[in-house]
Amino acid sequence: MAMDTVRVGIIGAGWMGVVHAQGWQSNAPRGEVAAVADVSEDRARHIADRFASGRAKIYPDLDVLLADPSIDAVDICLPHHLHTEAILKAAAAKKAILCEKPLCLSLEDAARIRSALAETGVIFQAAHNQLFQPSLIEARRLLEEGVLGRIFVIRSIEAGQNRGFKTGRAPVEMGQGESSWSWRSDPRKSGGGEVLDTGWHGTYRLLALANDRPVEVTAMAGRYFVEQIDAEDTGFLLVRFASGMIGEIATSWAFSFASGWQFEVAGEHGSLAGNARRLVHQLAGWSQPAERTNEPVVTYTREITHFIDVLLRGEPVAASVDQAIRVLQLIKGAYRSVEEHRAVSLPEDPTRL
Numbered sequence: 375m376a377m378d379t380v381r382v383g384i385i386g387a388g389w390m391g392v393v394h395a396q397g398w399q400s401n402a403p404r405g406e407v408a409a410v411a412d413v414s415e416d417r418a419r420h421i422a423d424r425f426a427s428g429r430a431k432i433y434p435d436l437d438v439l440l441a442d443p444s445i446d447a448v449d450i451c452l453p454h455h456l457h458t459e460a461i462l463k464a465a466a467a468k469k470a471i472l473c474e475k476p477l478c479l480s481l482e483d484a485a486r487i488r489s490a491l492a493e494t495g496v497i498f499q500a501a502h503n504q505l506f507q508p509s510l511i512e513a514r515r516l517l518e519e520g521v522l523g524r525i526f527v528i529r530s531i532e533a534g535q536n537r538g539f540k541t542g543r544a545p546v547e548m549g550q551g552e553s554s555w556s557w558r559s560d561p562r563k564s565g566g567g568e569v570l571d572t573g574w575h576g577t578y579r580l581l582a583l584a585n586d587r588p589v590e591v592t593a594m595a596g597r598y599f600v601e602q603i604d605a606e607d608t609g610f611l612l613v614r615f616a617s618g619m620i621g622e623i624a625t626s627w628a629f630s631f632a633s634g635w636q637f638e639v640a641g642e643h644g645s646l647a648g649n650a651r652r653l654v655h656q657l658a659g660w661s662q663p664a665e666r667t668n669e670p671v672v673t674y675t676r677e678i679t680h681f682i683d684v685l686l687r688g689e690p691v692a693a694s695v696d697q698a699i700r701v702l703q704l705i706k707g708a709y710r711s712v713e714e715h716r717a718v719s720l721p722e723d724p725t726r727l
């Protein structure tokens with residue numbers, strides 16, 4: 375794209391709309407919130423006033439925003455059931471796309487999205503913000519260099535007690551509108567429970583560390599804390615990779631673990647573990663682990679920086695549609711495993727199960 379600034383339209387001005395708008399503002403002047411669309415005008419205006427000095431255009435829906443030729447890209451922050459339509463329409467309108475997780479709710483929709491992106495050539499990035507965590511970036515570099523040798527086991531953890539459902543309050547200050555928890559309580563809109571929602575992060579993190587194809591998943595799920603949803607609030611997934619390596623995803627809205635690790639990897643020469651502030655690795659024979667610490671970063675801002683680099687500098691996308699589809703396949707496989715009490719094979723084509 376021959377331009378210096380990506381003019382983005384944010385679609386969905388709720389919790390993530392606000393967080394992403396902050397991220398775009400932090401990326402000025404390379405990024406600018408030029409328009410906001412939401413069924414709640416109050417919410418759209420709140421973002422325009424707070425993160426675009428009142429200059430962003432306010433639109434009542436996605437169609438009018440997509441018809442605006444001054445918009446280069448869209449940032450989709452809508453409830454889950456609206457992702458597919460928004461992506462397909464944005465691709466038809468030739469707008470570059472950053473889309474919140476989950477990509478969509480079915481593998482059939484994933485296949486339609488993949489075809490539409492291939493046909494239109496539109497750039498797509500999944501909003502896999504935690505890929506930009508410094509400890510994860512460094513861990514992936516160490517694994518790529520073979521520091522741990524052959525990897526045997528990878529654990530990815532995404533667990534925290536979700537009290538939002540109890541209070542019904544919106545997670546951050548934002549304009550008037552439907553609560554972020556209300557559509558999540560409706561399975562037709564959320565498409566699942568915690569595993570599809572927050573577990574999405576644990577899943578793409580596992581796949582990023584593994585750098586291998588998952589071939590089988592076995593899962594258990596339960597509901598322990600969140601009474602307001604008719605779905606699981608906790609899931610444990612065991613994943614077999616093509617190389618024989620084992621992956622585990624522990625994900626929950628019911629609790630967090632005292633250790634605070636987001637990932638642990640163990641292999642031939644040693645092991646490592648990381649979270650938002652620390653990465654430790656210990657090789658066989660070392661008396662102490664090596665440790666790196668970092669200031670916490672706003673991963674949402676970094677994912678937007680990356681999206682801008684993709685658009686302005688032609689950098690390769692760190693979270694492609696194919697990677698997002700693989701995440702969906704694994705999660706769908708996990709739900710089938712829970713339902714049928716068995717291990718589920720994951721075909722090579724990620725749009726099939």
Ligand SMILES: NC(=O)c1ccc[n+]([C@@H]2O[C@H](COP(=O)([O-])OP(=O)(O)OC[C@H]3O[C@@H](n4cnc5c(N)ncnc54)[C@H](O)[C@@H]3O)[C@@H](O)[C@H]2O)c1
Binds near residue numbers: 414557
């Ligand atoms: N990456 C993360 O850490 C993270 C965290 C929270 C949410 N999310 C994701 O962000 C997305 C949005 O979640 P949220 O928590 O911000 O939800 P939210 O309910 O706070 O925001 C959704 C917004 O969409 C608006 N909306 C609904 N229907 C619309 C329509 N037809 N047209 C235009 N606007 C419409 C609502 O009014 C609301 O303002 C979801 O995909 C969710 O999974 C990601």
